[in-house]
Amino acid sequence: MGKQLLLENINVPGIETLSVYRANGGYKALEKALKMQQSEVVDEVKKSGLRGRGGAGFPTGMKWGFIAKPEGVPRHLVCNADESEPGTFKDRYLMQHNPHLLIEGMILSSYALGANTSYIYIRGELLYVYHILEKAIQAAYDAGFLGDNILGSGFNLNLYCHLGAGAYICGEETALIESLEGKRGNPRIKPPFPAVSGVWGRPTVVNNVETIAATVPIINMGGEEYAKIGVGKSTGTKLISACGHINNPGVYEIELGLSCEEFLFDDKYCGGIKNGKKFKAVVAGGSSVPILPADLFLKTAKGEPRLMSYESLSDGGFISGTMLGSGGFIVLDETASIVKNLWNFTRFYHHESCGQCSPCREGTGWMEKILNRILEGKGKQTDIDLLFDIQSKIDGKTICPLGEAAAWPVASAIRHFRKEFEEYVNKPEEIVDVKHYYAVNNLQQSAK
Amino acid sequence: MSKEIRFTDETMALVQKMIKRYPEGKHKSALIPMLHLAQMEFDGWLDSPVMDYVASILKIQSIEVYEVASFYSMFNLKPVGKCLIEVCRTGPCWLLGAEDLVKHIEKNLKIKDGETTPDGMFTLKTVECLAACGTAPVIQVGETYHENMTCESVDLLLGEYKIKDARKTHYDIKHISIK
The missing domain is CATH 3.40.30.10 (Glutaredoxin)
Incomplete structure (x- = not known):
């Protein structure tokens, strides 16, 4: 195992309580940060090279640097705990077991940004985690880590949880802001960016749970030390939530730059494919990123070993690469049907499209219909090209990245597994899954 | 629904606390958490009189509540089982x-x-x-x-x-x- 910065104490009994968290070095980073200038805290995060852990990988220090500071206008920090990307369950794991790590990160990040009221937007389904957070926040208030004049520094902060109600799109930061304002989660047109005009028109920074949590070890060890972990511009550690057909599903903290082969096959991590089956494909960073066949996941198109880092996973662009994304790592074995898996994801994006942009609202539905047709054995050869054509007309033509998230899995599945689509189309009687009739009919009925 | 739609005093106190979590004049932000409360208190789903009641507490139009309730998948707009x-x-x-x-x-x-x-x-x-x-x-x-x-x-x-x-x-x- 590499360095464990976020999960180090996750199995310490009672770590969810303030006293045990304190006894294990908790709130030291906050004490340190409050003795620094606000700009110095931002500088440490800049030096660390930390990149947004929610999926986009945008440098956090730079994002913080963009925040507008007009005189007399309050600023806000909002934590994005609306973890809904299929395959991703790292934030839930972290918040459930070590809530104070997030809270400490929220306080010191709010200090760095000069925010006096901050929110944790948590998805509604995670009500039990909401209760864990509320309890931990209360304990932090009681101990003087929240409220007025925190630890005698003169810095005031109120921290609140805000419960969502089931909408994938609210993981997109401007949709999240709309939702926090009590509206439908329709993403906003940018610019203006949230750093200038976010929640209630005020300068706002939205960061993922893991990003905020990572600021704690960064302040503890210093940005430069943190940047020594990892490889190139992929600094530090990343939580990977591994699932699907593997022996050891779970959340792992890896040093960025670990070899993909080691991560998938070593017993310390995924432990190889379940039931002795063959490794077929992987969706390496949450359902939105392009699917990769086994050989291209283990080695790049140039024949170099692939690494778990932002750069290595995207090596070869979308022709032969993918993305690190949110770290939602879904493994498919030889028995999995790529077409069926794609149908499931496409149905998901159709369901979750907010409906603002017609390419996404209509396109995702069309793609679902065509995939239904193929799976039912009524597909035509031209359907495969039609699917590819539709996705290309969604990609890049929508307000928010949900359009791309729906398009990329389709493009990559056809690019790498066209043969499978052709088998469905050419030999339907041999391959058509009876189950699918059931599933589709059922879902259509429930939609009525 | 024949009985009067009203939060219990305990829930009402909670609603008031929730509203205070947002800046003055931005109380509409409490809408989604409030709809959760309403759904819990009124049989697990949101009938339109319940949504009207929520609108009246937040002093917003009923349509502002309907459009939100119909957007989020956790809000049930039809009766559900226990x-x-x-x-x-x-x-x-x-x-x-x-x-x-x-x-x-x-x-x-x-x-x-x-x-x-x-x-x-x-x-x-x-x-x-x-x-x-x-x-x-x-x-x-x-x-x-x-x-x-x-x-x-x-x-x-x-x-x-x-x-x-x-x-x-x-x-x-x-x-x-x-x-």
Whole structure:
């Protein structure tokens, strides 16, 4: 195992309580940060090279640097705990077991940004985690880590949880802001960016749970030390939530730059494919990123070993690469049907499209219909090209990245597994899954 | 709905605290948390008089509540059973057998996805990714996640919930104090 910065104490009994968290070095980073200038805290995060852990990988220090500071206008920090990307369950794991790590990160990040009221937007389904957070926040208030004049520094902060109600799109930061304002989660047109005009028109920074949590070890060890972990511009550690057909599903903290082969096959991590089956494909960073066949996941198109880092996973662009994304790592074995898996994801994006942009609202539905047709054995050869054509007309033509998230899995599945689509189309009687009739009919009925 | 729609005093106090979490004049932000409370207090779903009531407390138009309630999948706009069984149907859960679970529950309860048993006890609903893919397939009942589910464990689960009012035992936003 590499360095464990976020999960180090996750199995310490009672770590969810303030006293045990304190006894294990908790709130030291906050004490340190409050003795620094606000700009110095931002500088440490800049030096660390930390990149947004929610999926986009945008440098956090730079994002913080963009925040507008007009005189007399309050600023806000909002934590994005609306973890809904299929395959991703790292934030839930972290918040459930070590809530104070997030809270400490929220306080010191709010200090760095000069925010006096901050929110944790948590998805509604995670009500039990909401209760864990509320309890931990209360304990932090009681101990003087929240409220007025925190630890005698003169810095005031109120921290609140805000419960969502089931909408994938609210993981997109401007949709999240709309939702926090009590509206439908329709993403906003940018610019203006949230750093200038976010929640209630005020300068706002939205960061993922893991990003905020990572600021704690960064302040503890210093940005430069943190940047020594990892490889190139992929600094530090990343939580990977591994699932699907593997022996050891779970959340792992890896040093960025670990070899993909080691991560998938070593017993310390995924432990190889379940039931002795063959490794077929992987969706390496949450359902939105392009699917990769086994050989291209283990080695790049140039024949170099692939690494778990932002750069290595995207090596070869979308022709032969993918993305690190949110770290939602879904493994498919030889028995999995790529077409069926794609149908499931496409149905998901159709369901979750907010409906603002017609390419996404209509396109995702069309793609679902065509995939239904193929799976039912009524597909035509031209359907495969039609699917590819539709996705290309969604990609890049929508307000928010949900359009791309729906398009990329389709493009990559056809690019790498066209043969499978052709088998469905050419030999339907041999391959058509009876189950699918059931599933589709059922879902259509429930939609009525 | 014949009875008067009104939050209990305890819930009302909580609503007032929730509204104070947002800046003055921005109280509409409390809408989604309030709809959760309303759904819990008024039989697990949002009838239009309930939504009108929420609008009146927040001093906003009813349409502002309807458009939000209809957007988010957790808000039920039709009556549901006392025990809402939510089966994750996305990606990893589907890959690891959620489809079989749905089929099994449908057979067992003699209802289809989205329907409620005639005795008003169970509603089956398939939902999107619950962020528990490592322990797939997952079923959520009230606040509780039931992980690594099989047809056998589903039977046990249904048996357990048959003897208690799941919503009252499990789905309670109020059991925590709000500062």
